[in-house]
Amino acid sequence: MKNEVIVCKDVSKRFETERGVVDVIDKVDLTVEENELVVLFGPGQCGKTTLINVMAGLETATGGEVTVSGKKVEKPGPDRGVVYQTTALFPWLTVMGNVEYGPKSRGISKKERRERAQYYIDLVGLQGFENSFPSKLSGGMKQRVGIARAYCNEPVVMFMDEPFGHLDAQTRYLMQEELMRIWEKEKRTIVFVTNNIEEALYLADRIVVMTNCPTTVKTEYKIDLPRPRDYVAPEFLHLREEISAVVDKTL
Amino acid sequence: MEIDEVNCMKKKNGGKYAAISVLSVALFIFVWWLVSSGLGLTTESTLPGPDVVLKTFIKKLSDPAPDGGTMFQHIGSSLRVAMSGYLMGVVIGTPLGILMAWYKKVDLFARPLFDLLRPVPGIAWIPLMIIMFGIGMTSKVVTVFLAAFVPCVLNSYTGIRQTKDVHLWVGQTFGASNWQMLTRIAVPTSLPLVMTGVRVALGASWTTIVAAELLASTKGLGFMIQQARGIYRPDVIIAGMIAIGAIGALLTWVLTIIEHKVVKGVKA
Amino acid sequence: MGRFNDASKAQKSICAALAIAAFILLWFFATNGTNLGVVLAGPVEVFRKFFVSFVQPLGTHTIPGHILWSLSRVMVGFLAGSALGIVLGVTMGWYRIIDAIFRPIYEMIRPIPPIAWIPLAILWFGLGEVTKYFLIFLAAFGNVTMNAYAGVKSVDPVLIGAAKMLGASDRRVFTSIVLPACVPHIFAGLQIALGSAWATVVAAEMVRSSEGVGWVIITGQDTNNSVQILVGIIAVGAIGYLLAILMRGIEAKLCAWSERGK
Numbered sequence: 164m165k166n167e168v169i170v171c172k173d174v175s176k177r178f179e180t181e182r183g184v185v186d187v188i189d190k191v192d193l194t195v196e197e198n199e200l201v202v203l204f205g206p207g208q209c210g211k212t213t214l215i216n217v218m219a220g221l222e223t224a225t226g227g228e229v230t231v232s233g234k235k236v237e238k239p240g241p242d243r244g245v246v247y248q249t250t251a252l253f254p255w256l257t258v259m260g261n262v263e264y265g266p267k268s269r270g271i272s273k274k275e276r277r278e279r280a281q282y283y284i285d286l287v288g289l290q291g292f293e294n295s296f297p298s299k300l301s302g303g304m305k306q307r308v309g310i311a312r313a314y315c316n317e318p319v320v321m322f323m324d325e326p327f328g329h330l331d332a333q334t335r336y337l338m339q340e341e342l343m344r345i346w347e348k349e350k351r352t353i354v355f356v357t358n359n360i361e362e363a364l365y366l367a368d369r370i371v372v373m374t375n376c377p378t379t380v381k382t383e384y385k386i387d388l389p390r391p392r393d394y395v396a397p398e399f400l401h402l403r404e405e406i407s408a409v410v411d412k413t414l
Numbered sequence: 415m416e417i418d419e420v421n422c423m424k425k426k427n428g429g430k431y432a433a434i435s436v437l438s439v440a441l442f443i444f445v446w447w448l449v450s451s452g453l454g455l456t457t458e459s460t461l462p463g464p465d466v467v468l469k470t471f472i473k474k475l476s477d478p479a480p481d482g483g484t485m486f487q488h489i490g491s492s493l494r495v496a497m498s499g500y501l502m503g504v505v506i507g508t509p510l511g512i513l514m515a516w517y518k519k520v521d522l523f524a525r526p527l528f529d530l531l532r533p534v535p536g537i538a539w540i541p542l543m544i545i546m547f548g549i550g551m552t553s554k555v556v557t558v559f560l561a562a563f564v565p566c567v568l569n570s571y572t573g574i575r576q577t578k579d580v581h582l583w584v585g586q587t588f589g590a591s592n593w594q595m596l597t598r599i600a601v602p603t604s605l606p607l608v609m610t611g612v613r614v615a616l617g618a619s620w621t622t623i624v625a626a627e628l629l630a631s632t633k634g635l636g637f638m639i640q641q642a643r644g645i646y647r648p649d650v651i652i653a654g655m656i657a658i659g660a661i662g663a664l665l666t667w668v669l670t671i672i673e674h675k676v677v678k679g680v681k682a
Numbered sequence: 683m684g685r686f687n688d689a690s691k692a693q694k695s696i697c698a699a700l701a702i703a704a705f706i707l708l709w710f711f712a713t714n715g716t717n718l719g720v721v722l723a724g725p726v727e728v729f730r731k732f733f734v735s736f737v738q739p740l741g742t743h744t745i746p747g748h749i750l751w752s753l754s755r756v757m758v759g760f761l762a763g764s765a766l767g768i769v770l771g772v773t774m775g776w777y778r779i780i781d782a783i784f785r786p787i788y789e790m791i792r793p794i795p796p797i798a799w800i801p802l803a804i805l806w807f808g809l810g811e812v813t814k815y816f817l818i819f820l821a822a823f824g825n826v827t828m829n830a831y832a833g834v835k836s837v838d839p840v841l842i843g844a845a846k847m848l849g850a851s852d853r854r855v856f857t858s859i860v861l862p863a864c865v866p867h868i869f870a871g872l873q874i875a876l877g878s879a880w881a882t883v884v885a886a887e888m889v890r891s892s893e894g895v896g897w898v899i900i901t902g903q904d905t906n907n908s909v910q911i912l913v914g915i916i917a918v919g920a921i922g923y924l925l926a927i928l929m930r931g932i933e934a935k936l937c938a939w940s941e942r943g944k
Contacts, residue, residue: 533922535881
């Protein structure tokens, strides 16, 4: 029996705006097991990002609770790494500066954190770019830095909020392969958000289909296909059709 | 200090901070009073208390002593000259900036000359204007014009230049002429920056008229405070400074409202 | 192919030279033996006087001497005013309580232009250097504070969240994220402040001084000497221009990582 790393019980989030009360998350129950790659899949922009933020501690739930490794989540922390859709790299730091930021903030010695950062920079395929600034990198490269930066802190879980959403199709396929390669080498519990069914099926151990605002769990699919997955294999296409039919349609 | 506070939490604490602000201002005025009128640590000819300044301010509104004009007369004089130069600067500077940005030929020849003019602060022109036009209104109006002209040109120039190529291409596919593209696409896009220039020019105009009056004038707020210095009346000086600040703020406020009305919906 | 693509550097230089030459010619003919020429000196006299003044003093100093006097005043006031402005603006932006305490007072004093302080400053500090330092300090402080404040307020909250996610304490977030992020804003404020400081020193010197570029201009007026006035104006403009170029060069180095380094 694998142990449960992330447990969301009855999580709700409501915002008070000038237009009144808005329920963004509605009673979500979710568990994620160790080293599982769970994809939160659903249409639209609202809800899923907030759910990720709540799980990462960047926002607080108004109802229910989230525990990671048994501890209640209240603030962001190094045990929960986040990879952002906008990469959120620190533009005045080099690649090395960004990747080693986490260990540096925690007081790890220069020698040790440099070694660690170098390992992850190599892992994501960016060796040679340690002294480049983010403004000089392509979208795909920037996101690799984001992944390396989150990994370098050696978090227990990683949250990825549509990290490849801003990339062109070609780069996106490449990054999906890269992520799989990285993940196979450094296994981690990952919660991945996307609205792209191909991406979801390519990456996931389990797909959790979410509804749009207010977001809640609609249904789950366990994906048992062997990796690396084939986008055009019959089982892949069959699942794709099935899940696409289930998802809420919104323009 | 948490940046990500929920909106409703911010509102709850807002009252506490507003109270602190009020207290802070009250304390400031109290300390001023204490140091001057209260304990007499400063004399009436160096730092008069807020009560003295207030009394002088009110009195000066209708009293022509000690410089020959009431505060209202001075305000009127300063405003009149400032507005004349300002409007001229806006009316000439804004279209010039637009033309410079749109027509390359104009840019190539006009911009170097403008760049020569630009680093000279408005006030430096005053003596030259006085030699050429005398102490009267003309010299000051021309100086204010120069001070207002520069920011108008600069901002409208930048405003036109940041028109997106994509928008212009859309215009071209609709068969728009060069002139139409300028007036229908570029100028509307430049509106936020044009308004910024108009606002900056207003501040520059007001500052320049005060400076001009400090140097050579027989009326106006600048003249009023300069005279008051000569006869050791800091209460009149401070009253004048308050008037200068208040009117400057008022003008800016009015313009900001106009700016918001004009710029509604136009993305900066 | 953009609509606003610039002409080649060579083309720009040639047209600039032509335009300036045309202007000088116009100036010459407008003042050579005309009525205007009685009041306004022509380019020949002005440029001759300008270069002569590099060796022959105008009053107590040569032109470079006057320029250095003005610049030294600017430096003192500008550095002091900027330093305090950055400190106040940044702390006001980050700590709400400091904002609540200081901002109302600042907003009350801000609308008063530094130039309007001249009479009071002279009354308090006399005709010496302190007056000028004080006025320039005000000019710099006023501009830098607001820009520093805006810089802090405009830091992307996502970046702050990312830093916290990576384990940074609140204090480290402030020093390693907020401060670097608002450098471009602060620098923009410094550029405006320097321009304002230069204008203020000229004004202060014109009102009351015994040397400096402002003095050169105002004594020219006192003696109806348009040549000297124009020499002063050229000096003021040239130094103002050089200062702007200097700041832009520093900005390119400092803010190379942001899109501002244009």
